[in-house]
Amino acid sequence: MSAASAASRIHCPIDFGRQGRQAGYLRAPHSRDNSGWGTIEIPIYCLANGEGPTVLLTGGVHGDEYEGQIAISRLAQTLDVDRIQGRIIMMPAVNIPAVLADRRLSPIDGLDINRCFPGDARGTFTRMLAHFMDSVVLPHADVSVDLHTTGHSADCALSTNMHDLPDAAMRDKTLAAAAAFGAPYNVVFAGVDEGATFTSCVERRGIVSLGTELGGWGRVNIEGVRIAARGIDNILKHFGVIEGEPDLAQADGTFGTRHMMVRERDAFHFAPRDGLFEPTHYAGETVEEGAVAGYLHVIEDVDTPPIAITYARSGVIWCGAGPGRVRRGDAVCVVMEDFAPDRPAH
Ligand SMILES: [Zn+2]
Known part of the structure; x- marks a missing residue:
């Protein structure tokens, strides 16, 4: 031992x-x-x-x-x-x-x-x-x-x-x-x-x-x-x-297998406040930068319309939110892009 x-x-x-x-x-x-x-x-x-x-x-x-x-x-x-x-x-x-x-x-x-x-x-x-x-x-x-x-x-x-x-x-x-x-x-x-x-x-x-x-x-x-x-x-x-x-x-x-990449700086999309998240796409779907990723519904407020969250980049959805109710700061979507290594191949 x-x-x-x-x-x-x-x-x-x-x-x-x-x-x-x-x-x-x-x-x-x-x-x-x-x-x-x-x-x-x-x-x-x-x-x-x-x-x-x-x-x-x-x-x-x-x-x-x-x-x-x-x-x-x-x-x-x-x-x-x-x-x-x-x-x-x-x-x-x-x-x-x-x-x-x-x-x-x-x-x-x-x-x-x-x-x-x-x-x-x-x-x-x-x-x-x-x-x-x-x-x-x-x-x-x-x-x-x-x-x-x-x-x-x-x-x-x-x-x-x-x-x-x-x-x-x-x-x-x-x-x-x-x-x-x-x-x-x-x-x-x-x-x-x-x-x-x-x-x-x-x-x-x-x-x-x-x-x-x-x-x-x-x-x-x-x-x-x-x-x-x-x-x-x-x-x-x-x-x-x-x-x-x-x-x-x-x-x-x-x-x-399709090789992809998730980069920390812009792959993750976060809820801007507490609410009920309505996603627009399933995991695995191809999405475009600027398109609506989902809406955050603040059900308890009579004067807050649904808040649109948009994709920061184009790619394929790796992970999408599941539980419906999310907290401010929770990741509601992660977008992956095609693999392109930062380091050159040897
Ligand atoms: Zn795990």
């Missing part, structure tokens, strides 16, 4: 060096009024066979994002270890307190784990769990696919995502992995991340990192589940963990 894993308070039953199929539960201490030595069990699977890369599959980092949980759980329950060459670590419900509460934030300490990385071994439950993921799980991985959706707060165009990495070779390797995953879109973020996400942690360790947004609006997106399951299968094929070629056909008859 490494010094980093010894520092974690979470017990891990998996021997990552062992061949074959292992399934069990992380045991995370959670002292409560009626259970001072209480623990929370987090499911984990490790399948290893022969030599090959290690692919880490994570779902349920946010509890109200279902497609990745479903796809990883099904694969973990059904995949024959003799079919693989290498290792697959699967955690379908990383943030299980949030998963079981159907919430984005942890019901234990109110934190968003995806803003807590690299975490703290002696911190609150969420920080402790983030520290475990970074210090114990990630050192084993060569490739990480972290499956998200936009939860209750939005809907999204079905997509993978990644950062506009400064290392050109790593960026190209990640772009190739995204193309192999085969979602309709791949979104490259330029200046969007704050460094405290799981993705940033993965990248700091030099691991190929892909995220996804494959649904939202608090329901299970049927095509999102299909793309999640197929994308995982495609990634395992791309890295040689299972045999075969990725399937890249799309439901609308097109082929392959």
Whole structure:
């Protein structure tokens, strides 16, 4: 056991060096009024066979994002270890307190784990769990696919995502992995991340990192589940963990992935005040700069007409607001543009 894993308070039953199929539960201490030595069990699977890369599959980092949980759980329950060459670590419900509460934030300490990385071994439950993921799980991985959706707060165009990495070779390797995953879109973020996400942690360790947004609006997106399951299968094929070629056909008859970009400075559109937001377009629709993105209705005022919010740029809607009622400062729409890297290709 490494010094980093010894520092974690979470017990891990998996021997990552062992061949074959292992399934069990992380045991995370959670002292409560009626259970001072209480623990929370987090499911984990490790399948290893022969030599090959290690692919880490994570779902349920946010509890109200279902497609990745479903796809990883099904694969973990059904995949024959003799079919693989290498290792697959699967955690379908990383943030299980949030998963079981159907919430984005942890019901234990109110934190968003995806803003807590690299975490703290002696911190609150969420920080402790983030520290475990970074210090114990990630050192084993060569490739990480972290499956998200936009939860209750939005809907999204079905997509993978990644950062506009400064290392050109790593960026190209990640772009190739995204193309192999085969979602309709791949979104490259330029200046969007704050460094405290799981993705940033993965990248700091030099691991190929892909995220996804494959649904939202608090329901299970049927095509999102299909793309999640197929994308995982495609990634395992791309890295040689299972045999075969990725399937890249799309439901609308097109082929392959459209690479896009979200730039912080002008992609996000925010509500100017509290109100009921009426969007004009669905995620995935093409929109023009200056067109109306939606109307903000201030129902409680008799003298406030609907407030039009317009697109700051042309592109394709990546995320659109979901819940109807929004607060001043909430993002109601994110527009992506075609991929054009800030850095020249090497
Ligand atoms: Zn998420």
